[in-house]
Amino acid sequence: MKKYVYFFDEGKGDMKSILGGKGAGLAEMTRIGLPVPQGFTITTEVCVEYYKNEKKYPQGLEEQIEENLKKLEKVSKKAFGDSKNPLLVSVRSGALISMPGMMDTVLNLGLNDVTILGIVEKTKNERFAYDSYRRFMQMFGNVVLGIEHDKFEYLLEGLKKEFKVKLDTEIDCEGLKILVERYKKLIKKETGEDFPQEPKAQLKMAIDAVFNSWNTKRAVTYRRINKISDDLGTAVNVQEMVFGNMGEDSGTGVGFTRNPSTGEKEDYGEYLLNAQGEDVVAGIRTPLPLSNLKNDSLEVHEELIKIVTLLEKHYRDVQDYEFTIEKGKLYLLQTRTGKRTAQAALKIAVDMVEEGIINKEEAILRVDPNQLNQLLHRRIDPKAKVEVIAKGLPASPGAAYGKVVFTADEAEELGKKGEKVILVRSETTPDDIHGMVEAQGVLTSRGGMTSHAAVVARGMGKACVAGCSALNINTKKGIISVNDLVIKKDEFITIDGGTGEVFMGKVPTIEPKMSKEFETLLSWANKIKRLGVYANADTPEDAKKARELGAEGIGLTRTEHMFMQQDRLPIVQKMIMADTLKSRAEALEKLLPVQKGDFLGILKAMEGLPVIIRLLDPPLHEFLPNLEDTLIEVTTLKLKNIDSAELAKKEKLLEIIKSLHEMNPMLGLRGCRLGLLYPEIYDMQVEAIIDAAIELTKKGINVKPEIMIPLVSHINEFRPICKRTRKIADEKIKSAGVKLEYKVGTMIELPRAALTADKIAEEAEFFSFGTNDLTQTTFGISRDDAEGKFLLKYVEEKILEENPFEVLDREGVGELVKIGTKLGRKTRPNLEVGICGEHGGEPQSVEFCHSVGLNYVSCSPFRVPIARLAAAQAVIKRKDIK
């Protein structure tokens, strides 16, 4: 006959598929000789057959349960239904993957009007016994019998009124006895049957309830969303109850094998004598530190430490365990992998390698790359008590506090005086840069993850919360209102750009901290990873920071950010508004040395490493004041009858803004389209790059500039720009008489470019997937518009599993990355291919990039360590799969 029930000593840790996660864990602890309250597991196969056969159990199951129950009575030396020494058990579900919506736990099963006497006797605590009984009835009534929880609560509340007490704990033993009787009546009324007194009947009903909970609507929905097969089934675990509240020789506690905050190897945990598990966390009595157990009369400390050390070695990771001491005897109730801070994760991983417990590959897999963010930015002190007043988009990580100011000028003024300020605006424009520079952080009520504020703040490494639509900013009155709360100018607020949260007042923040373990682990990662990790950097400072954090090149320098700086913007605006080619040329001539200066700094900082510089990308109107504001100004001037030069000037400006205005600027006149329409702009940029490179080469500095053309959809767009670029560059290099190599390549950020990559690779020497724009066009979603309006809802409602602007959409966008890479390399086998969208610093996306054979990922400087770690993990994970 098929084996449907496993006693804990018959199973093993690797039998998860039939014993479920919990059952396999209990079996494993039993197998390695740990003291675990004994019991047995009914396999997942029973569940599968139950549903196959119209809810009939397989033949022989009943007998096997009976046998195992007998064995349990024998091992525990207790008996089901015994009035002296009753066996009580817990019944728990346990699928392969833990799943909300299923029946969780029934404790104290086996209690009835007879066995309660045995418990009273053994615990010497009548009140505890009856409290356990009424809790058992409540739990059983609700989860097994399906009676609404509220109906039990109603009786409980009524009783408290009668007894004139407020808390459950204030009900005395007599009260609880009355409650038990009332519960019995309730159950009779609701089910038409008496509360089952027979422990075996209780057990059978509880097992039925677990199996039936497999197909509740909530569980089915959860499985559908999480793509878990309906055919897995759940197991049922029946385990002897043990009690830590049987007197001063009993107790209960929790612990970690290492300190989960720091990673130090030390006793870490708490315990209470004569208590049950929930008392430790309830906070009524103050638990003692675990180290105290040493001095205790119980003499279990040594055993406990021996056991959990064994456990850690066995599971080869930090364990978070629960234990109970029943009358001097130690039991392990649970062990699981311990959660830890980033700092601890690093230390533990590195220490365990040094202790010979795990190898370097395993150590690398042990740290969640996303956690590293904690270590790289100033953050809210986890010990601080905080109250969130609003939440926006986490636009640029880091935490900062400062006085509220509403204009860039105020921010600059106060900032220069050394005061900390947060610049609060509905949205920022290039005119606000000087204020952003001096502010600790930026908070906006409009705009998304790619809004001006967000992009500029990320570039500056400054905290930013964007699109916080709950804020009602009234600049004139100098106040922000959030629901009923009013924040005045000069009051302090705190923002957390990593979570998007906004707080009142000064919330303490803590410094980023990079430990020696951080360096060690990342040095191991570097040896394993195959992907290059580049950084996106627009300034020499960013480039230096990126190099410090391990960047192996610059994957994206956005030249337009250089245009946006306050001293340059007027020249740029002049260039855009030029009536003639001549006046445009004049403006460009002024920009040339400025751009060259930028490139000198970046190329020098990245000596010996490639620097990919993208020519101007955004539509020109982004450099001009916005249409609405200008329209209001002109209307106002007109109505005031001020027919002055001022009006004429503003009208001219308005006309130009209107002529450049676009319905869908994202899909408009930008990127290479600008380069084809105004070749003189790209010419100037190419000159500046090559001039800078030549100057450095002459000084003996090895530079590797790569020029990147944005927004190409057709090889015929790329070809003429590439040709013109090479002509300018080659002539300059020749006349300078230096040896300087450079490349010309393109962004692949439009579906058409990916689909025709074989043609584009005929000319382009490298590809860089711009997955931000590629996601926008592949999905047909404007990120700026969507994130506030429907995209977050999409993620909440699981229409999309992830925000595709955060985690690369493998199915759609990823398919284009694959197609583009394959076609590109068909034409040019050694084509250098990378990505420079924000996905380049997101671990799942990095793994994808590795899996499709890209050469590098490029991300913001502070995400370089994350990408390095994720790249190494990708190698290791995929080796595992092989």
Add this chain to the structure above:
Amino acid sequence: MKKYVYFFDEGKGDMKSILGGKGAGLAEMTRIGLPVPQGFTITTEVCVEYYKNEKKYPQGLEEQIEENLKKLEKVSKKAFGDSKNPLLVSVRSGALISMPGMMDTVLNLGLNDVTILGIVEKTKNERFAYDSYRRFMQMFGNVVLGIEHDKFEYLLEGLKKEFKVKLDTEIDCEGLKILVERYKKLIKKETGEDFPQEPKAQLKMAIDAVFNSWNTKRAVTYRRINKISDDLGTAVNVQEMVFGNMGEDSGTGVGFTRNPSTGEKEDYGEYLLNAQGEDVVAGIRTPLPLSNLKNDSLEVHEELIKIVTLLEKHYRDVQDYEFTIEKGKLYLLQTRTGKRTAQAALKIAVDMVEEGIINKEEAILRVDPNQLNQLLHRRIDPKAKVEVIAKGLPASPGAAYGKVVFTADEAEELGKKGEKVILVRSETTPDDIHGMVEAQGVLTSRGGMTSHAAVVARGMGKACVAGCSALNINTKKGIISVNDLVIKKDEFITIDGGTGEVFMGKVPTIEPKMSKEFETLLSWANKIKRLGVYANADTPEDAKKARELGAEGIGLTRTEHMFMQQDRLPIVQKMIMADTLKSRAEALEKLLPVQKGDFLGILKAMEGLPVIIRLLDPPLHEFLPNLEDTLIEVTTLKLKNIDSAELAKKEKLLEIIKSLHEMNPMLGLRGCRLGLLYPEIYDMQVEAIIDAAIELTKKGINVKPEIMIPLVSHINEFRPICKRTRKIADEKIKSAGVKLEYKVGTMIELPRAALTADKIAEEAEFFSFGTNDLTQTTFGISRDDAEGKFLLKYVEEKILEENPFEVLDREGVGELVKIGTKLGRKTRPNLEVGICGEHGGEPQSVEFCHSVGLNYVSCSPFRVPIARLAAAQAVIKRKDIK
């Protein structure tokens, strides 16, 4: 030895690859016994070897030319360099594909100081002889010797001044003799050599010039752009000159084998006696109609008609021929396929089938589908003399004239009085519909092919020129200025929506005309084509028109156009501005019967045929007034200190407009995203469709509604909407107790939908590729922004071969259509797949749709005949390829 030179009687029509197009044609006419001035062709292979061997001719070529020249002298009974009876020849290039940028023609080669005397003698016209001589020198000097054309012109102009005459024709024979001498000096000065007097030397130099012209920059560029291989090479044709100006027994003429305007089988052409070819077209003397030749003493009419009838039969198509009579002897100089009007093309194709000259398949291939447009819309009378004052986008075909009006109200007022008006606006909005209805046509200065004006006008079948940026519209002053021209209100203008042209005044237009041949040819097409041809129609009138023109279903009904009608817009706006779900529900309830009415009409008109109805697609702000106007109104009201209810109302409106405002509405909150956010809107639409279908079914009318969900990018967007739709529909059908079948499907208009079509087909019963939006997202180009700003330039400069919004881009967008179709059918083998973008009525795109196995194309009603014809051609062409 290899044969490098073919005498005309040695070649054949199918030897184009070695003789070139022209040479093969001359050989073919010779072969079938037509009187052609004789000569020989030097093959393209010579050209190829010439370039292979560093511009050396292959061995033996010289001898072969010599031999053929001897043969020519013998056949013509003339001799090279003879003073009595000189042989003169023309030298022409002739590649497989005719190509600009190559040397075209040198006439009268063989003339020199000696042979000219023979010509004087034979023509009895000394002036003509010397004019021929100086022309030969000029042509030879320029194209063979490479002397700038201007230098000859300078001498010519100088001479005219000396002789005090204005026209070339006023120079007398003495003057021409002087000019010849001056030309000789010029040539000596420029080349250092005398003008070559030896005819054989002239010939050799001319042949060299032809071969060298194969590699001029212009020719190379042309080949690159048109993807013509550089390895084809050109042939050289050397042909005896004949002269129609040798007296009254000579003459020259041109003719068509059938009337190219009407298609009638009749004598059609003109001739002149004692004249050269160019005289017929120069207009100095009035040519006689060809039928006159009958009455002439020359007695060549019968022979000519016999010959050209033979030619037509031989080439199996209407021929456009040139002939010369030299001293009573008839020569055919050229024959080519005759160009014809749409009407003629139809008649000729059908007649030729009836005459047994061609079969039906050939007849179908003979008509250019695009030409049919001429027959379906009112158009500018081709006989009218017109002056174009501006050009915009050809947004909706048809020609119309009317008085200029600037507001919809004026248009309505005058229109209702029966006056013809053209509504001129910078751009139209839903508020203008009532004026558009009454206008003859619409002219806008802003907006593209998908602007409001364009889309609505196409829907109404009304002429529209959009985005005519040369117009400066001043509504206040009531004038339009175009450069220096000023057009006042109430003045007449004419627009041609098929070409985008705008004219002053009333230009006569002609009615569309559908002949019996039109019906015949399209009935043949229907039997051959395999693609279904559906129409896009938003009103019952459109649907009826479409059915008349042969539509086999409605592929796209845009429900939003129903929302835009003047009586509905206020309800729609109320719905959008609703504060509560309740007030939205009230507005929707009012819309329900209105929408139902629309569907009743369309479904009834299409009885028995499928009608695909798309649920609401555009962003809601499209139904509200525009942001800029409202901003100006609010600013104005504020400044005027009118703190009234009016201001409050406008401010509320502005707030809503702002909250709905999007950076990139094309990629914003629209389509199924709206349906997921406001399910009540789609619910109402589904109810209206199903209610209408049930009502008709009850009346015994067979209806086939198909409900289409727009802008799906992920199956998870489609699934819940589809489910909700089915629930509503099934309940209604069940409770009505009727048998009614319907389908639920989706647009594939985003790259991601195409890439994941296998998943989407799990739920969707049909796909309709929305290639307008798919082109926008695949290219990352906003059509509205691009067409005015860079797209036309792209096409002009051949960056793109075609405007991808007119002709489907096969390489990129087409690849997605292929992928989507293949994946969709992998999941659902019988999936119905069509396209409903504007490409559905464009012949090349229709052919593509056929080739990838779509089930149908859908286009605007007036393009249905075009699509039917194109679909049949696709079948025939591809059979040919097999």
